[in-house]
Amino acid sequence: MEVVFLNRLSKQNEHGDESFAQVWIGEHEGIWSAGWSTHHGTDESTDDLWYEGSLWQELLHVYRHELALKMAEGYRPLIHGVFHEKERTAGRGQTLQKLYCYSDLFPRDDVYEQLTMWRRQKAVAERKAPYFIATNRLLRLISVFLPHTKEELLELPGMGQGKVSQYGKELLTITTQSDRTTPFPLDWVAEKLEEEAFLSWIYKQKENQYRQELDKFSLTKMILEGISDGLSLEHIGMKADLQRKEMIEAMEQLDRDGIDMEELIRRELADVSEEEQAAIWSAYEELGDTLLKPVMLQVYGEEKAAETGLDQVYERLRLVRIRYRHQEASDLQVG
Structure with a gap:
C-alpha cells in the first residue's frame, strides 16, 4: 500500500x-x-x-x-488542515460560535423547558411550525444568558427587532423569574471559555455535520445501486431501513441535487394509467406544485381518494411532482 x-x-x-x-x-x-x-x-x-x-x-x-x-x-x-478545508472561523463568526458553545456547555434545562413549553403553545395558537417562533439554539441562548431587558434580548444572535417586538415581553416574563449569575454585555464569554473546551465543541459540531453528510452519501449510493439492480422502492427502503414516505422524501432531495430519479419513478407508476398521470400533471400546471391537497381534490375528489387510499394517492402525487419539477428545471435551463 x-x-x-x-x-x-x-x-x-x-x-x-x-x-x-x-x-x-x-x-x-x-x-x-x-x-x-x-x-x-x-x-x-x-x-x-x-x-x-x-x-x-x-x-x-x-x-x-x-x-x-x-x-x-x-x-x-501536528500539521493543521486535516479536514482539507478552512479549520477555524474568526472575528464575529467565532464570537457567535463561542456564545453557542457556552450555552451548550453550561445549560439551564429548567428554563429551557419553560421556553419550549411557551413556544409549543405559541405555535399552536399562531398555527406555525415551532422553529418559526424560535429555534432550539435561540431558546438555549435565552435560557442560559437570561436577558432581563429587550436591549439584552437583542444581543443574542437570531433575536432580531421583529421577534423582540412580537415575543419579547412574554420571553422576559420567563427569564426574569430566574436569578442569573452572569452579566450583559456578553464580552466575558470569550475570556471565560477555555480554548480546549471550545475546540472540542467545534469538532463535535463537525462530527454531527460529517455524520449527516456520510448518511446522505450512503443513502444516495444505496438508492442508485438499487435502481441499477432493478429493485423497487419498497425493496430499496428495506435495505436502507426507511419507510416508503421517507424514501420518497429522499428521492425528492436527490432530484433537487440533480440526480435523475426517472427510472425508479417509472417503475413505481407502472400500474397508474397514463390518463391519471396526465391529470395530475395538468393539475400541477394549473394549481402549482407547492401544495398537494388542492391537486388531490381536483384529480380525485375526497371520496375517490379515500377509496383508493390517501397514502397511496399522496405517494402518486409526490412521484409525479418529482418528474414535473425535474421537467420544469430542465425547461428553465434550456430557456
Missing part, C-alpha cells in the same frame, strides 16, 4: 500525560483505505481500519466523520 496522507496527533489527559496516534490514507491498485493507529509505547500500536473500497468520495466522508470524533475527544494534529 502506498501512503498518500499521514498526520500525527496527540492528546493530553488531566495529569498532563500525552498520548499519540496517527491518521492515514493509502491506495493500492485502485483500492483506497483510511485508518487510525493508536501508539501505546515505543513499538506497540493498535490499528483501526476506517474504510476500504474503491470510492474516493466515500472514503472522504468516512475519514472526516471518524477524525472529527477523535478530535472531539481531545486529539490535536
Whole structure:
C-alpha cells in the first residue's frame, strides 16, 4: 500500500500525560483505505481500519466523520488542515460560535423547558411550525444568558427587532423569574471559555455535520445501486431501513441535487394509467406544485381518494411532482 496522507496527533489527559496516534490514507491498485493507529509505547500500536473500497468520495466522508470524533475527544494534529478545508472561523463568526458553545456547555434545562413549553403553545395558537417562533439554539441562548431587558434580548444572535417586538415581553416574563449569575454585555464569554473546551465543541459540531453528510452519501449510493439492480422502492427502503414516505422524501432531495430519479419513478407508476398521470400533471400546471391537497381534490375528489387510499394517492402525487419539477428545471435551463 502506498501512503498518500499521514498526520500525527496527540492528546493530553488531566495529569498532563500525552498520548499519540496517527491518521492515514493509502491506495493500492485502485483500492483506497483510511485508518487510525493508536501508539501505546515505543513499538506497540493498535490499528483501526476506517474504510476500504474503491470510492474516493466515500472514503472522504468516512475519514472526516471518524477524525472529527477523535478530535472531539481531545486529539490535536501536528500539521493543521486535516479536514482539507478552512479549520477555524474568526472575528464575529467565532464570537457567535463561542456564545453557542457556552450555552451548550453550561445549560439551564429548567428554563429551557419553560421556553419550549411557551413556544409549543405559541405555535399552536399562531398555527406555525415551532422553529418559526424560535429555534432550539435561540431558546438555549435565552435560557442560559437570561436577558432581563429587550436591549439584552437583542444581543443574542437570531433575536432580531421583529421577534423582540412580537415575543419579547412574554420571553422576559420567563427569564426574569430566574436569578442569573452572569452579566450583559456578553464580552466575558470569550475570556471565560477555555480554548480546549471550545475546540472540542467545534469538532463535535463537525462530527454531527460529517455524520449527516456520510448518511446522505450512503443513502444516495444505496438508492442508485438499487435502481441499477432493478429493485423497487419498497425493496430499496428495506435495505436502507426507511419507510416508503421517507424514501420518497429522499428521492425528492436527490432530484433537487440533480440526480435523475426517472427510472425508479417509472417503475413505481407502472400500474397508474397514463390518463391519471396526465391529470395530475395538468393539475400541477394549473394549481402549482407547492401544495398537494388542492391537486388531490381536483384529480380525485375526497371520496375517490379515500377509496383508493390517501397514502397511496399522496405517494402518486409526490412521484409525479418529482418528474414535473425535474421537467420544469430542465425547461428553465434550456430557456
